[in-house]
Amino acid sequence: MGAGTGGVSTGTAARWVERWERQQQRYAVDREERFAVIADLVEHVAGGRPSPLVLDLGSGPGCLAARLAARLPGAEVLAVDADPLLLELGSAHYGRTLRYVNTLIGEPGWVGRLGLDRPVDAVVSTTALHYLGERTLRQVYGELAGLLRPGGILVNGDHISPDSARMSELARDVGRRHAERNADCGHEEDWESWWSGAAGDPELAPLLGQGGEGRAPCEGNDLTVSGHVALLRDAGFADVGVVWQVGPSHVLAAVR
Template sequence: MGLSLATAEKWVERWELQQQRYAVDREDRFTVIADVIEHITVGRTGRPTVVDLGCGPGSLAARLARRLPHADIVAVDRDPLLLELARVHHADAARYVDTVIGEHGWTRALALDHPLDAAVSTTALHYLDPGTLRRVYRELAALLRPGGVLVNGDHLPPDDAVLAEVAGCVGRRRAQRQRALVHEDWASWWTAAAGEPELAELLAERGRRQSSTGTDSAARLSLSDHVRLLRQSGFAQAGAVWQYGDSCVVVAVR
């Protein structure tokens, strides 16, 4: 049974609300990412190509498509359920690719025939262990044109444990003031999704993939760890251009 547009819309809308619990000023962070992409592509001839890494149900891809309708967006994820929600609800926003970021040959699955202008990601790359992340950064640097960028919006704490605790507190207080914590959480969303008949096959496939690949257990790297790995991987410049608490937008220039 295929996934209907009405069902996809319902679950994407619930996803958008629950994600507000976790990303401080989430909409502003999306806007900053789009600002960067617009800045580096302005004045260039042809259609810019952007890869969205760990696209989930298409939250960032859809916003970029609305902001930059002239761009070609390739959206990548390994979760079959979230990817299908994106394909159905945001069908025209991107070309969707089912692959595991960091696995051998994953960049070939993107089917690119020219260099990228940008790679973007939100709250996805922190799941990768340091060795895999370094390899992914190197592969992305090789895919990007000179002057192209990697833009990553994620939770990247300071190195110092005390400052990391303070940054986390700042973010939580902000979320409380914005009443973001009234929404259902991650676990509740997945529990509710399990009761949706149209999602049953996708959830079963998701379970099979998780059992074969194991669970994510990478330690959270700091902001400076990411900057260091980016510079070691072929990016000329790297640093945060936006930050609230430990929520950051990091830009790395090829």
């Protein structure tokens, strides 16, 4: 078996990336459809352009980033995450399909560590930006607006509450029922069991000692849809709106 730069074999990486995909389905309603919608949006904006540049923020091992690279074969796709284990698993599994960047979104100097040489066509993120506090998210939205070319797109797929408490309650119930109908909630693995299992794998344990074990500092925010829209418009995005929703899972798009 081959190995990535950190010594993880391709077989081990494939097994743990597959387990990552399964446990993530517990936390994203209709995850595959959401990924497809995000890829549709990126292709709409970047398809046909020479060498489009795409960023996946909070990428984990790069599951969405790899799908985007397959959809846009000529693109340069960066998988950006703060956890060295997840990045090494992705590197060993997906190889040179992606470029991996280890940086914490929003910390001082994080944009410089991306190593960009041209404007970005699309930025995507899934189930990650809710970890940022409102002040940090405002900063990050502004920085991303500065990276994107005119007409470029920012796509955020995440748990985002509707604007009223009653609608939020209804959305959660719709999401739960949708998951039950589609067997999305029948996965035994969860976040904690994945990380505890990884800690017990001798190939992965050394990488767990290098960083945050998937647990980047979590300020968190309780922004509703309109709260995100307001921050994005303040950052300079002209057109902002929800393009897909199932229960509390939203895909929010903003065009530069």
